[in-house]
Amino acid sequence: MTLQATILAILAIASPCLFAKTQTQDNTNNHQYTSVKILYATSTLTNCSFQYSPIDFCDAKHVEAYQDAIKNNSPNFNGHYILLIYPEFKNYHQRTVVAIDTQTGVVYPLPIDAFSGYMRGRRTAKDDGRITYSLDSNKVCISGAILVYRAFEEGNFCFDFVGDKFVGHHTDYMYP
Numbered sequence: 001m002t003l004q005a006t007i008l009a010i011l012a013i014a015s016p017c018l019f020a021k022t023q024t025q026d027n028t029n030n031h032q033y034t035s036v037k038i039l040y041a042t043s044t045l046t047n048c049s050f051q052y053s054p055i056d057f058c059d060a061k062h063v064e065a066y067q068d069a070i071k072n073n074s075p076n077f078n079g080h081y082i083l084l085i086y087p088e089f090k091n092y093h094q095r096t097v098v099a100i101d102t103q104t105g106v107v108y109p110l111p112i113d114a115f116s117g118y119m120r121g122r123r124t125a126k127d128d129g130r131i132t133y134s135l136d137s138n139k140v141c142i143s144g145a146i147l148v149y150r151a152f153e154e155g156n157f158c159f160d161f162v163g164d165k166f167v168g169h170h171t172d173y174m175y176p
Contacts, residue, residue, distance in 0.1 A: 030070045030082075033063060034105035036098075039165040040173050050111060050173035052149050055088065055096060057109050062086065066100055066107055075102050078138040078161055085131060088114045093125045094147060097140065099161055110140065110159060110166050111173040113147040118154055138162065148172050 036048045036057045043049040048058030056062070069084045077083035082100040094114035098107050116125035129144025141158040148171040159168035167174075 030073075030102040031105040033066045033070055033100075033107065036107045036109065037164055038109060040111055041175060050109070050113075053113055053173065055109075055113050057096075057098065057107065066098070069100060070102065070105065076135055077133050077140070079135065081161070083133050083140065091124075093117055093128045095128065097131065097142075099166075106164075108161070108164060108166070111148070111171045113149070115142045115144055115146045117144045119145050119152060120154075139168075140166070146171070 038047065038050060038057075041051040043051055043053065046056060046058065049056050065084060065086050069082050073082050073084075075082055077099060080102050082102060084098050084100055086096045086098070088094050088096045092114075093116040095116070096114050097110040097112070099110075100107050115129045115131070117127035117129045119125050125145060129142055131140065131142050133140045138161045139158055140161070141156065143156050145152045145154045146157055151172075157169040159166040
């Protein structure tokens, strides 16, 4: 066997190992979902909604999204959290935001009903809003429109995750 044939044979045997895609982090270390925690006033019917909010963060579709995120994602926010952006009202480009603690399985909702792109005088947004965050920061910033208690506000909004809640831009849901 020539040198060239030997090299080709070695590459043929080793190539699946060399070029196989590997997962960068084993997500089985993430704690499974345990609960939703809201430290602001909550609905009298459930502790899983901000007071007067139509969003039930503990319903089946939300819990399924949390479980999928914990199973499939690595932390992407504030060290050991997964920031999950959930498509709440797809036809209106409105999405909710929660931080999931991968060490405890507790979910912390951002104190808004949803965010979307700018409305610019229209009844609905034509696109998704922009959200920025990072693994190395506790800050979440949204550029677009936020919906809180049936009212829209447009602009740039930043929230910091401190302790067990989001603080920063004040919304109507952020009172004791």
